Amino acid sequence: MKESNKDNNSNNAPKFKFNAYWIYGAIFLLLIGFQFFSSGDLASKSISKNEFGEVLRENDIDKIIVVNKNIAQIFIKEEAIKKPRYQKLVNSAFYRKGTALYEYNFGDLQNFENDLEEARKENDLTFDLKNESRTSMLDTFIGFLPFIILIAIWLFFMRRMSGGGSGAGGGGQIFSIGKSKAKLFDKDTKVKTTFENVAGLEGAKEEVQEIVDFLKSPEKYTALGGKIPKGALLVGPPGTGKTLLAKAVAGEAEVPFFSLSGSDFVEMFVGVGASRVRDLFKQAAQKSPSIIFIDEIDAIGRARGKNSMTGGNDERENTLNQLLTEMDGFGTDTNVIVIAATNRADVLDSALMRAGRFDRQIYVDLPNINERKAIFEVHIKPLKLADDVNVEFLAQQTPGFSGADIANMCNESALIAARQSKKAIHHQDFLDAVDRIVGGLEKKNKVITPKEKKVIAFHEAGHATISWMLEHAAPLVKVTIVPRGQSLGAAWYLPAERLIVQTEQMLDEMCATLGGRAAEKIIFNKISTGALSDLEKVTKQARAMVTVYGLNDEVGNITYYDSSGNDSFVKPYSEDTAKKIDEEISKMIEAQYQRAIDLLEKNKEKLTTLAELLLQKEVIFKDDLLKIFGKRPFEALDAEIKDEKTIEEEVSVPPVKNETEE
Template sequence: MSDSNKENKSNMPKFKFSSYWIYGGIFLAIIAIQFFSSGDLASKSISKNKFDEILKDNDIKKIVVINKDVAQIYLTQEALKKEKHQKFTTSTFYRPGDAVYEYNFGDQRTFEQNVSEAKKEKKLIVDIDNKEKTSIFDAIIGFLPFIILIAIWLFFMKRMSGGGSGSGGGGQIFSIGKSKAKLFDKDTKVKTTFENVAGLEGAKEEVQEIVDFLKSPEKYTSLGGKIPKGALLVGPPGTGKTLLAKAVAGEAGVPFFSLSGSDFVEMFVGVGASRVRDLFKQAQQKSPSIIFIDEIDAIGRARGKNSMTGGNDERENTLNQLLTEMDGFGTDTNVIVLAATNRADVLDKALMRAGRFDRQIYVDLPDIRERQEIFEVHIKPLKLADDVNVEFLAQQTPGFSGADIANMCNEAALIAARHGKKAIHHQDFLDAVDRIVGGLEKKKKRITPKEKKVIAFHEAGHATVSWMLEHAAPLVKVTIVPRGQSLGAAWYLPAERLIVQTEQMLDEMCATLGGRAAEKIIFNKISTGALSDLEKVTKQARAMVTVYGLNDEVGNITYYDSSGNDAFVKPYSEETGKMIDREISKMIEIQYQRAIELLSNNKEKLTVLAELLLEKEVIFKDDLQKIFGKRPFEALDTEIKPEDEIDLPTEETSTES
């Protein structure tokens, strides 16, 4: 066989059997039986005159009245031989013994009376019989609504039960209570290992210990210890909780059941609890094993908090079953439960206690060293140019999670490909940061010259004040190119601090207000462009007064409740509330006047910087050094490893008059 024939044969659609074919075959068989078994096909309707003629000739053997309105005429053997009847008796559909003619007589009493009179007059021998006859199609049509409803119900039940997916033979109505967990064992190995997880050293160490428990439990049980029941991975989105679980599946070498918390949720009562029981039953049969429940807050929320639905809803029943399976009677099996959530504050206390989730592993956002390791992982498959500086990229991405860094690397590759480059350069990564944080660049956005001048002085004000203050973050670049919702932006490189002092927060507030202060000094007017700045400083001032206790008037008091129970109740009196509002306004106004004083003393340099920004649209740290000279606090900046922070005014500036 030639290659082309093989290829054509391989491309031919494969025969696939469907159960619906059986239903179709049965339906066609019913039609065929009805079609061929019916003697009506061979009969011929006749008029009253024709009937009277046949009756007069004494050709009728018997008459069968069907449903009191139609008479089927059966002929005698002598009549069947007559030529006038043979054109009907020799028909393809005629079978011996069937009725030859049909006569729709109308009124049955009149018909029977006429036949009786003819029998007396002509001395005929004719039998009349009455029958009730029902067509199979009439019966089907009568039950058709019920058949349709049953078919729709079966279809939706099949869809809701998983359509054939999931373990335990899901897909049929009787397996809806089976677990939907995916099983990973020696036949379906996971390729992710701890080598693929960059950073997260503390979390990896604790998770690695769980793997060791299952690989060599005698190492720990020989001293009288017990294997932990569960570990909860907690952290912001994108920090690598699910990735850690995949690494456990790849490293453990034991059966690994993976599913989401929403897989237990169903519209039918008792299904969630049934799936929990089935899940732990499967895990116990394959013990030692690991169960991983992603987004466990879907079923693990605290009970009794929702007064609208009562305390006995389906989610709480599922949670109760999970609590019993994790630590209840008859749970002495080597099954470890891993769970992940970014909402540990809403989980039920019974779920968090020792003996269920013995360990809480916090997966935090990566620091500068861990970000560099994450970059090293994600740039391996990329084709890089020689100018890429991974250490600088780690400094430029504070607050980025592992998922954000992966997205940034991919975005840099797309940007390089868009410009037709053969390799990804360092500038492509910087453009990717701008694209992710600031949004898409909008060079064609219509901005009047007056508005552009206001934006330039606004951003120049931010840059000037931050350059003059000791604790403000050093500048990286300033741009007035519209990006996303903002008309301009300033990129900073702040120090990575574990604690923040009062002076540092005040300097940051002053630098944030530098944009509005510059508008006031140059134009003697202010615009709406400082909305994001005002929002930022208001939040900072409120946190200083009500959360961190950094205000002398309010004192060493915090009104912050980490449990989140004060959402609808103010924890202070009306009089204290007025004092808090007064101190917040006073703090912001002092920093605003401080920014005005700084800019007034450096008005000429501010104007030069703004004119340069109008000319170039993007300026960098070197441009500021040429105008202001070397920053006096440069030595202090180099002592601390820098990290980037971005301040984006997100409101459009109004046209100055």
């Protein structure tokens, strides 16, 4: 066992990685070593003035070389070097024949030369005297060291900012920083995603599928004089499957597919973005017919000239200008189709959106109930399910969920089942996953006093009662007073998916939202901070009715909403109109609040029964309301609700005292 562990450890040990910088270090060390060992300085011994005088008088000096006017290198004659006084230095490891044996730092050169001349005459000496100027390689390197460090730092940052040596087209090297970073998918790197993996989105799928047909058989369309579209823009909320559609196109098209993000064009260097756009379209043209997919195109496609702080000629605008030219300018007859995706189509430049560049704008909306069912069927294939799982009911319980949310929910249900050591995923695990995603994690250890719990129970019972009594309010599915996420209590409803909303429907929804605070007022004759999210919701609804939809008689059939977003800093109405708007919003909310109080006064006993049941069970369902209230008086409406959805009314925790909030 020990040997096998050793083998595993050796296999898991990090492998040796070669680094080019080691070559530079080795060359530097070799140069330093050559400088030291090639010179005789290591073998030379420094001597004093008296020792130099003794050697000089004995006429043992063969020659003296004055280096840089301050040091004398002393060479001993061959016949004198055998003397005992020199043998210790001669036998050292550093001495080589023909090198200087001594070094003498003499001080002033003129005095030194005068002393030598006098000694030569007095003792009849025979030696040569030479002057030399030498520069050490190490000294030269140290002189240039600051410049070398600056160049090394510059190269390091250039390498990091240009991709760190990674990316298509050699983007990691400073000289190829203008190359495109697009990832190429062709016959060698085929994408396995196809249109079969894309559930729902039938309309968007048809549009994109037609683009694939353009590339596979262009003569079918060009034979009638038609032109292949230049581009398609996928627009929709996050998680709806825009990138998944692009992957399916890559898998189905069987043509070269270039994929990159809008941020890949953005760089701090001037002209790099435009250069990358040119290189991208050049590569695509060489491999045409081909497809270019630009994800999050709003990174470079924002409207020009809107930002006065940076001026009109910044790098992002240059990149956008180059993209506009490549998509529809002179010499753009290449068979290249551009597909782009964004969830911010409102900020894109109008020149980018025009026909001839993005001929088709494909809106990828949130899935409806049938599409949610199809998406569920795709994501539950790899899961081990129990027999009680009802996919159709799950589709009803997940309104407003995107494809990414449904995938997350399926994964969360599997984790919940595994946490409870189950052999398969049951229907309740999926419902718990919905509660977990929409409401947040259940907080079982949150300390709530009995008084606070009673307030929360009556608050939620008030919502449930009003929604059961009003025709246009959504019927209840589930009410809980278990703390979850930011909420201390929550209620799930089942409203119809409406394409248009009438005034009565909005007023009934506002009344049901205010039912929680109305219940607190009736039962305790006090109100709490727990209705924060309720008040925020009804205020937004009332303001939208008055200022956006024109549903108020006093203000009239006027909207102050600008879909272009150009007047976001300008108030489109006068001060008198603003005062009138505030009055009408307040009147509308207070009227619905009084309506909720009147309804609850008539049904006070049933409200109390429901609240006590909620305190006892903590979670109640539709069946409990049927026992207390009987059938809704609007059964015909319930029968019409086929494509139903659940919404959660959360009661957020305000940043104040935590006494009676719900």
